[in-house]
Amino acid sequence: MMKKIISIEKVSNGFIVTNGNLKRVYDSSPLEFELDQIHQMLYNSKEGDSHTIVIEVDPPVFTSQDNDSIELCGLLWDKDNISVGGTEKDGHHYFTWTEAMEAAEKQGKRLPTADEWKALCDLGSTWDEELRGRWFGGNHNTDHKGSIFLPALDYNRRATVPANHILGPCGFYWAFSRGDWHGxxxxxxxxxxxxxxxxxxxxxxxxxxCVRDIAK
Incomplete structure (x- = not known):
């Protein structure tokens, strides 16, 4: 079980709900808000009330793959990159590590760990010159059945540096885990x-x- 700390504060124009790093304002009571995409609570607040609630919930898990994901290495992998938020360039979206973590969480998903990326690589991969990217897993070197495609989007630079550090063809994808060195x-x-x-x-x-865990 994991813990979620929810604070609810009554203000003049409604209610402020803080859920981790997310804050939402509601203008009516009873107050209903989402918890981890698949849990919901109903809280009736009286005038002037302010509460902090600690809730233990099971992490969200998914039991079947859909048209937007594929099962590889015991995970459901999205078939496409996140396409909202971050920094947009030429129709694609790029994120700092912190932005990536937040963007995945907002979708009820997460980034692969370094070990999960390595496990995907161990399935084998093939470069696709026409599509400019690599197919991983499955029939990656033939008909691509059971494979996942990662485009090499040729955009790798520090967010604080002018857009003059362009490499290609290369693909760069964040992992969940930090390194031993700060930053x-x-x-x-x-x-x-x-x-x-x-x-x-x-x-x-x-x-x-992004990836999602599959129920055991």
Missing amino acids: YAHNLNFGCDIVNVNLGFTNNLFSVR
Whole structure:
């Protein structure tokens, strides 16, 4: 079980609910809000009430794959990168590590760990020159059945540096885990002839591919 700390405060124009780093304002009572995508609470607040609630909930899990995901290495992998938020360039979206973690959580998902990226790489992969990216797992070198495609989007730079550090063709995807050094986090990076799980500055702008856990 994991703990979620929810604070509810009565203010002049309604209610402020703080759930982790997320704050929402509601203008009526009773107050209903979402908890971890699949849990909901109903809280009736009286004028002037302010409460902090600690709730233990099971983490969200998913039991079947759908048209937007594929099962590999015991996880459900999204078939597409996150396409909202972050920094937009040429129709694609790039995130610092902190932004990536928050964007995945908002969708009720998470980033793959470094070990999960390595497990995906161990399934084998093939570079696709026409699509400019790599197919991982399944029939990655033939008809791509059971495979997942990660585009190499040629955009890798620190968020604080002008957009003059462009590499290509390369793909960079954040991992959940930080490195042992301050300011670094793990990521998958690949090109047409190499695949690595390495460390990068957390303020780099990388792509994001999410995963979901499958119920045991």
